Amino acid sequence: MRMVDVIEKKRNGLALSTEEIQFFIDGYTDGSIPDYQVSALTMAIFFQGMTEKERADLTMAMVKSGDQIDLSAIEGVKVDKHSTGGVGDTTTLVLGPLVAALGVPVAKMSGRGLGHTGGTIDKLEAVQGFHVEIDNEEFIHLVNQNKIAIIGQSGNLTPADKKLYSLRDVTATVDSIPLIASSIMSKKIAAGADAIVLDVKTGAGAFMKTLDDSRELAKAMVNIGNNVGRRTMAVISDMSQPLGFAIGNALEVKEAIDTMKGEGPKDLTELCLTLGSHMVYLAGKAESLEDARSKLEEVIRNGTALETFKVFLASQGGDASVVDQPEKLPQAKYQFELEAKAAGYVSEIVADEVGTAAMLLGAGRATKESVIDLAVGLVLKKKIGDKVEKGESLLTIYSNSEEVNQVKEKLYESIKITSGYVAPPILVHEEITE
Numbered sequence: 001m002r003m004v005d006v007i008e009k010k011r012n013g014l015a016l017s018t019e020e021i022q023f024f025i026d027g028y029t030d031g032s033i034p035d036y037q038v039s040a041l042t043m044a045i046f047f048q049g050m051t052e053k054e055r056a057d058l059t060m061a062m063v064k065s066g067d068q069i070d071l072s073a074i075e076g077v078k079v080d081k082h083s084t085g086g087v088g089d090t091t092t093l094v095l096g097p098l099v100a101a102l103g104v105p106v107a108k109m110s111g112r113g114l115g116h117t118g119g120t121i122d123k124l125e126a127v128q129g130f131h132v133e134i135d136n137e138e139f140i141h142l143v144n145q146n147k148i149a150i151i152g153q154s155g156n157l158t159p160a161d162k163k164l165y166s167l168r169d170v171t172a173t174v175d176s177i178p179l180i181a182s183s184i185m186s187k188k189i190a191a192g193a194d195a196i197v198l199d200v201k202t203g204a205g206a207f208m209k210t211l212d213d214s215r216e217l218a219k220a221m222v223n224i225g226n227n228v229g230r231r232t233m234a235v236i237s238d239m240s241q242p243l244g245f246a247i248g249n250a251l252e253v254k255e256a257i258d259t260m261k262g263e264g265p266k267d268l269t270e271l272c273l274t275l276g277s278h279m280v281y282l283a284g285k286a287e288s289l290e291d292a293r294s295k296l297e298e299v300i301r302n303g304t305a306l307e308t309f310k311v312f313l314a315s316q317g318g319d320a321s322v323v324d325q326p327e328k329l330p331q332a333k334y335q336f337e338l339e340a341k342a343a344g345y346v347s348e349i350v351a352d353e354v355g356t357a358a359m360l361l362g363a364g365r366a367t368k369e370s371v372i373d374l375a376v377g378l379v380l381k382k383k384i385g386d387k388v389e390k391g392e393s394l395l396t397i398y399s400n401s402e403e404v405n406q407v408k409e410k411l412y413e414s415i416k417i418t419s420g421y422v423a424p425p426i427l428v429h430e431e432i433t434e
């Protein structure tokens with residue numbers, strides 16, 4: 001087989017065979033096919049697209065390019081949740097203990113990555129002593145015992161995707177639905193998920209800014225999952241404004257604890273119940289989605305979710321007393337209020353801009369080398385649709401620096417107030433099951 005023929009075939013709009021896709025992924029991974037040929041192919045894919053079968057083949061070829069995590073020693077259906085990424089998205093922290101409390105095994109592998117705040121692991125490290133440096137055996141033991149554990153990314157997962165993603169980044173071929181969908185799905189499948197619940201974000205703070213694009217990506221991923229034998233569904237949820245109130249690592253841990261107590265922000269709680277219902281249902285722990293939801297509400301009400309969270313923290317070295325005494329979490333030295341300059345209704349809280357403000361405070365990594373300040377961040381007091389008086393606080397800034405003028409300026413630019421009534425955005429737009 002010659003790579004030039006594969007490129008030509010795709011350039012001409014034809015579908016590649018399973019063997020042709022395997023050939024280029026193998027060759028790219030082992031270095032026998034150079035960047036320039038793969039660049040040409042990804043650009044051809046960008047313009048010509050891929051059939052459902054090609055997408056599934058590409059996903060599985062990338063899965064097989066590296067290690068695959070074997071979770072078969074864990075009892076039950078391993079349901080993984082994946083979010084396409086947003087601002088202040090505290091769902092993973094809440095959902096893990098919530099569904100684990102109902103016996104759904106949560107075997108989470110997580111990385112650190114760049115972003116407005118840290119990843120799930122960084123957030124959890126705000127709890128004194130908590131660590132993810134456990135070996136595979138311990139990981140599996142903990143999931144069987146507690147139904148929940150988290151381990152740092154290890155091994156060589158989907159090396160083909162890593163190489164391809166970096167190449168796409170510099171060849172203007174990132175925003176191709178078939179390439180995004182297979183990239184995300186390959187990582188979930190290699191990590192050992194039996195079933196997958198996707199949270200596809202839509203709006204200003206999301207990777208996909210429009211509902212149409214988000215729907216297309218969601219459908220593409222759901223199709224791939226189901227075509228390769230992993231039950232997969234997607235929820236399309238709002239990310240025009242940050243989710244919940246807190247954006248920051250320790251601040252989000254506190255928000256997660258509040259939510260597990262049944263005292264969390266309405267939108268975060270609702271999204272967790274929606275995603276959680278699908279996870280519980282896919283894991284076979286409920287008869288219907290309604291049944292799953294009422295079971296989740298029950299573990300919030302009766303404290304089992306919170307108890308599960310405590311056991312999870314303690315099992316990985318964490319000080320579980322933070323659950324009852326959240327003031328033990330890292331605290332920022334200074335707090336500043338962002339006062340509304342006019343009265344009216346909040347009409348916009350541009351999520352990615354607010355996220356950038358949190359990053360300026362030190363809550364996230366701008367480069368791989370950046371050190372995160374776990375204590376800092378933002379806590380919104382108003383959300384879109386809320387009425388506000390002039391001088392009233394829109395949010396609190398938690399900072400370890402006395403100088404926050406640049407952050408305030410950025411925040412004022414991204415939060416708009418209008419005089420007329422504004423309706424809050426729809427939280428869950430669609431649920432896609434096939």
Ligand code: URA
Binds near residue numbers: 174179180181183184
């Ligand atoms: N996120 C991924 O993991 N892959 C993509 O291609 C785009 C976003």
Ligand code: CA
Binds near residue numbers: 088252
């Ligand atoms: Ca939040």
